[in-house]
Amino acid sequence: MILLVNGPNLNLLGEREPAVYGSATLADVERLVRDTCAAAGVEVTAFQSNSEGALLDFLQQHRKMAKGLILNPGAFTHTSYALHDCLKALAFPKVEVHISNVHAREEWRHRSVLAPAMDGQVVGLGVLGYRLAAEYLLSKIAGR
Numbered sequence: 151m152i153l154l155v156n157g158p159n160l161n162l163l164g165e166r167e168p169a170v171y172g173s174a175t176l177a178d179v180e181r182l183v184r185d186t187c188a189a190a191g192v193e194v195t196a197f198q199s200n201s202e203g204a205l206l207d208f209l210q211q212h213r214k215m216a217k218g219l220i221l222n223p224g225a226f227t228h229t230s231y232a233l234h235d236c237l238k239a240l241a242f243p244k245v246e247v248h249i250s251n252v253h254a255r256e257e258w259r260h261r262s263v264l265a266p267a268m269d270g271q272v273v274g275l276g277v278l279g280y281r282l283a284a285e286y287l288l289s290k291i292a293g294r
């Protein structure tokens with residue numbers, strides 16, 4: 151099972167700053183990842199929260215059964231040492247996704263305090279980044 155976790159304000163995808171984040175909704179993103187993983191027979195458990203504590207609780211609760219994590223941490227990317235520490239405690243592969251190209255935006259978005267705890271990042275490729283992250287995790291799960 152792969153975890154698909156979205157942080158604050160990503161429940162507003164589709165209506166939030168469409169020039170930056172596009173028109174796909176969170177339901178579209180979840181469908182995209184589920185379809186990608188279903189083709190490989192892998193289930194997806196999706197979760198979104200605006201609360202840092204709820205994200206931490208979800209990740210901790212699933213730490214034993216998950217085989218991989220796709221995480222768009224929203225603005226917690228730039229601030230959350232608590233999420234960094236939690237991610238370090240997860241033994242499976244982890245990919246950070248940003249829909250927008252954070253490096254072409256405000257300076258405070260350039261730094262991810264989570265990146266050192268992740269396998270890698272997909273940045274600026276729109277919601278396609280979630281599918282690419284899923285494909286990476288599926289290849290790791292298949293031992294490729």
Ligand code: DQA
Nearest residue numbers: 222224225247248249250259
């Ligand atoms: C984001 C980029 C973050 O800087 C921002 O706070 C978000 C979304 C992205 O997907 O591009 O909420 O993670």
